[in-house]
Amino acid sequence: MESQPHIRDISGNTALDEAQRVKRFEERIQAGERIEPKDWMPDVYRRQLTRMISQHAHSEVVGMYPEGNWITRAPTLRRKLGLLAKVQDECGHGLYLYCAAETLGVDRSDLTDELLSGKAKYASIFNYPTLSWADIGVIGWLVDGAAIINQTPLAKCSYGPYARAMVHICKEESFHLKQGYEIVTKLAQGNSAQKEMVQESVNRWWWPVLMMFGPSDSDSSNSEDLMRWKVKLFSNDSLRQRFVNGSVAQAKAVKLTLPDPDLRFNEESGNWDYGTINWDEFWQVVKGHGPCNRERMRMSRKKHNDGRWVREAARAYSARHPEK
């Protein structure tokens, strides 16, 4: 509570206060200052960031399943180590982000409950299956690559803990991209079965990856506040375009074809124009009707339920042995 001299109309005064605080808050953001956990922030800002960071955390954690699917079948010792380390990194990202979300006053266990009840969302790309070893390369190259383009700007977002988490996470994502592209290259230069395997994988992943950037700007609601508050720094379409431009050259370098007959260079804009994204598919998957939504949720719930007795034991033990 702040002391307020000469209060006459409490409600009026509070409203004025709120307006002043928002003004001050926005000035700080315009000046490039970071908002820190103890600073005042509008409720909408707090809610929006909590939603973004926790969704991001859920995505990292659920994202362990499609790739984890190949850890036991990785073709060499080096690949096995690389994949295991990568999936472990994603787990670390999840933990790191849950901590960042907690600075906004929420509890990790509540966030987990929201994920398990289906209330909270995670990146819909992880509702697609990994069907061949090539998918491990293609996910590293395209999915981590798209994530980097989405997340690098967030290292400059206005909320301190999230921005710092992004710096740390994007460094590791860059390594994942490199490792993924190396796997893809190896396959693209391999025998005919390997070449076929990697092209088939690119064909399956390309369009879902383009959907990772979210709906078209024309269909994307309420991003004006988010832009002004530096929670979102670039539009979905501009990030998607940046990704397409980069991927065309990378695909060409290893003689892979991106499955889009409309893909062509636009002299005027300097961009690669691409075909129409199937947004019906996108919304279907978001609403829970993708190829693996049920598997991912089942696994997440199983993990939670199977681990309950272990967490209870750990709590009971530390209650009885507070010194340890």
Added chain:
Amino acid sequence: MSLNAEIRGQLFNYLLRHADDRLVLGHRLSEWCGHGPMLEEDLALANIALDLIGQASLFYKLAAETEANGRSEDDLAFLRDSAEFRNLQLVEQPNGDFAYTIARQFFFDVYDVLFLEQLSLSTEAEISAIGAKALKEAQYHLRHTQQWMLRLGDGTEESHRRLQDAVDDLWRFTQEMFVPDELDHTLTAEVIAPDLETLRSSWQESVEQTLREATLELPEDSQYMTSGSRGGYHTEHLGYLLAEMQVMQRTHPGAAW
């Protein structure tokens, strides 16, 4: 290495045993990735798996060099059948619940620290180097699993029951770790390899102490105890593990990855 051909052949087989232990156990732990009781434990189990598979790579690499027959470390890991694997039956046992995994890991870790302490004193420089590196990792693993033995044993009624069941079930796999065969005797005589017999009492003492502190009962020794792992005798589980692990190499012979 300036060893005669006979010793080299023995050394190759010896290195395979210890590579196989680590690959198979690391593989089992890697099955936990994403399924652990909490994210912190997903990280920890993955760490241990990474260490073990990393150690396996070093042992296989040295084995391949020792054999000098054109086989690579991946050939050794992915192109041998169950009967050619020389790992302990303990490490190939399926994960079971978290208590089962912890008990299996604990029994191995206690042995591994003792084994690596000795291996790091090997007169063969490459072997002692791997031993010294792996020892640091194994000490960390042991601290971790020991902690969980206490937490689960002295946690709730359920965790205590689950861990006691696991300890009782796995006990039969523990004694053959300390039974040397001819190969062990030869390399021990050359001061290349540890004398397994001397590790037994330390292992027993250390395990007993932790079980006691974890309020668990020490299983009785009279039941069936396994043997023959080092000669290629395994449980039914290893074949499935290898089928899954080796599928890419078996399906695409000669491909580079």
